Amino acid sequence: MLNPEVSKLLNEQVNKEFYSAYLYMDMANYYADQSLNGFEHWFIVQMQEERDHALLFRQYLLNNGEQVVLTQIAGPESGYKNFKEPLTKALEHEQFVTASINTIYEAAYKNKDFRTMQFLDWFIKEQGEEEKNADDNIKRYDLFAGDPKGLYMLDNEFKARVYTAPSLVLD
Numbered sequence: 001m002l003n004p005e006v007s008k009l010l011n012e013q014v015n016k017e018f019y020s021a022y023l024y025m026d027m028a029n030y031y032a033d034q035s036l037n038g039f040e041h042w043f044i045v046q047m048q049e050e051r052d053h054a055l056l057f058r059q060y061l062l063n064n065g066e067q068v069v070l071t072q073i074a075g076p077e078s079g080y081k082n083f084k085e086p087l088t089k090a091l092e093h094e095q096f097v098t099a100s101i102n103t104i105y106e107a108a109y110k111n112k113d114f115r116t117m118q119f120l121d122w123f124i125k126e127q128g129e130e131e132k133n134a135d136d137n138i139k140r141y142d143l144f145a146g147d148p149k150g151l152y153m154l155d156n157e158f159k160a161r162v163y164t165a166p167s168l169v170l171d
């Protein structure tokens with residue numbers, strides 16, 4: 001069993017990770033609609049990663065004898081002004097998720113829940129990568145997507161992203 005405060009936050013994180021998957025699918029849908037299939041693909045891979053994160057939180061709760069309580073997932077705010085907007089919204093969202101993981105970490109620390117702190121270590125590192133990727137996408141867009149040819153090439157580059165399962169495995 002876990003401390004109730006920690007357990008509640010971990011449960012909320014399951015929802016947040018599924019929301020992240022939902023948000024990135026919405027972004028993928030936007031790019032599909034704009035025929036930017038590389039951008040679409042990049043966000044579909046991102047969606048898969050978020051689903052994996054949700055499942056890791058689920059498994060951790062179950063492994064510690066906690067109930068997993070699924071709650072309603074909010075619909076993302078749809079509609080983007082331009083090709084860059086999802087990229088900046090993605091970075092903002094990752095910063096929000098980082099803050100959320102940090103909040104759980106703080107609660108675990110306060111409650112001397114060293115096991116949860118160790119579990120969260122993977123996510124602390126992962127969030128660093130997530131923010132960097134999102135930031136890189138914005139920088140690349142600014143550098144290369146200023147004309148149709150550059151946009152086409154960036155789209156092709158995004159097409160090459162390969163999904164890999166998370167390095168953290170919970171049985």
Ligand code: FEO
Pocket residue numbers: 017020049050053094097127130
């Ligand atoms: Fe689940 Fe993008 O962090």
